[in-house]
Amino acid sequence: MTAIADTGSRMGINPWLRFALRRAGRLLVSLWVLVTAAFLMIHLIPGDPVRAALGSTAPLSLVNARRELLGLNDPLWLQYAHYLRDLVTGELGTAITSGLPVSQIIGDRLPATLELAVLAFSLAVLVSIPLGLGMAVLTRGGRRRPGELAFTSSSVVLAAIPDFLVGVGLVYVFGVQLAWLPVAGRGDPGSYVLPVLALAIGPAAVLARIVRVETLAMLRADYLRTARAKRLPGHVIYLRHALPNALTATITQAGLLLGAMVAGTVLVENVFAWPGLGSTIVQSILAKDYPAVQGVILVYGVGVLLANLVVDVALALLDPRSTIREG
Incomplete structure (x- = not known):
């Protein structure tokens, strides 16, 4: 090809x-x-x-x-x-233990996993972009060093903690100690809060750091010095000129995080007893139901490949010269 x-x-x-x-x-x-x-x-x-x-x-x-x-x-x-x-033809075989078609099992469980992954990814992006941009503006030129140190340290720590451990901590604080939110199952809107947060916190910290670093690099570019010399409003400089150019690396990393987030649902779903593919694949592995495991692995793999394809297309649209002319 x-x-x-x-x-x-x-x-x-x-x-x-x-x-x-x-x-x-x-x-x-x-x-x-x-x-x-x-x-x-x-x-x-x-x-x-x-x-x-x-x-x-x-x-x-x-x-x-x-x-x-x-x-x-x-x-x-x-x-x-x-x-x-x-x-x-869409036939994924028959589960050994239940005797049900694997496609039926996936069809029943996939919507719950997609809801969790899409909500968590959307939350991570919506939080990380304004947070990273704001921190870049506040700390550019070496200003506010304590704030920069606090932001960098906290984002590194949050990004290093596995999603399922974040979930366990959220369950203990908000479910056991405070009893504010349900900790298991998929029901009312409150049941979505903790698993979505468990999946979104780490990626949001990573993306916010990348947005900040890329925005700081853009703020030192010559064309932005020219824009400031023309006395353009701050929101025009940051939102129209700096942010779009800083999003290229962010989108690349976001695509990788989306693939990792899809895989991360496996453990997070088991922490919160979420009725999705993550809990299904763990149950199938324990039961040695290999046709079911095969089918779920295929779904996860195709999801990661499609996420990477979406990232490639998005990068091509944002920066067509460098991507389309790639050898």
Whole structure:
């Protein structure tokens, strides 16, 4: 696909088309690697995965019937071909323990995980951008050193604490000690507060630091000195000139954090007994229900790949020259 893009460059194809070809090629290769790894997972596990899932006391007839249902008696190449065919048609197999289609389990649990991830990511972005911009304006030129030190130290500490430990701390303070908010389940709006905060606090601290650093760099640029010399209003200088140019690195990091945030829902959901894919994959791993684990891993992997694709497109729109002309 890269060779096609390079050939298109020599033939004078539109740079946006070359950009689309490169990204599509990378996405397809990544999807193939993800799908192949998920397929091989069930075959690389020592022993019989069906016997492990059903237990040592399960009748041999039941084990053989499940193996036949899962197609594990077929040659490996045929299983792989059937696996790819089923993925194209949206068929993810059957869970060993429950006997339900994996696609049905994912369909029931995915909305809860998406709600959690989208709300947490939105909160992190909405908090970090004004906070980072404000701290850059307040501390530029070495001013307010104590405030800068407090902001930097606190953001480093918050970013270093794992999401699930933040969740445990929030449960103890706001659920056990103060009894202000529910600590388990997905119900009224109050049940969203603690898990969303647990997922958002660390990424918000990271993004706020990046916004501050990038904004400080922009404030030292020549074109902003010119803007100040023209006596433009402060909000025009900061919001129209400095912030958009500082967001390129922020968007890149935000995309990486979004992928990490999706993965972070696994542990946070278990802390708060949230009925999403995170709790589903943990239960499936404990039950050795490998078809269910395969399906959930695929969903998480595709989510991360799509998040990276969105970041690439956003960077191309913000800074088309550097991104589209990338070799």
